[in-house]
Amino acid sequence: MMKPQDKVAVALETIPAGATVTVNCEDRATRVTLRDSIEFGHKFAVSAIGQGEDILKYGEVIGVATQAIQPGEHVHIHNLEGKRGRGDRIVEAR
Numbered sequence: 001m002m003k004p005q006d007k008v009a010v011a012l013e014t015i016p017a018g019a020t021v022t023v024n025c026e027d028r029a030t031r032v033t034l035r036d037s038i039e040f041g042h043k044f045a046v047s048a049i050g051q052g053e054d055i056l057k058y059g060e061v062i063g064v065a066t067q068a069i070q071p072g073e074h075v076h077i078h079n080l081e082g083k084r085g086r087g088d089r090i091v092e093a094r
Contacts, residue, residue, distance in 0.1 A: 008075050
């Protein structure tokens with residue numbers, strides 16, 4: 001986790017489901033019990049993310065939650081939809 005406002009962290013090694021990890025970011029330490037096995041390089045939620053809510057990684061929006069995501073859940077294509085470069089949706093300018 002790189003920024004305190006991030007909703008996800010990246011596993012630096014494969015972590016089994018049920019493990020409790022401490023995610024440190026600046027002056028904040030968050031303990032998360034993983035609900036899913038998380039492979040190296042994959043993301044997991046460090047806080048609850050509501051359906052339709054933006055997902056932040058490295059302080060940037062990387063997509064939107066397609067369903068509610070609980071802390072410790074794997075965050076990937078099954079529950080995250082990217083917002084950039086899709087090409088299959090027309091977005092109206094506002």
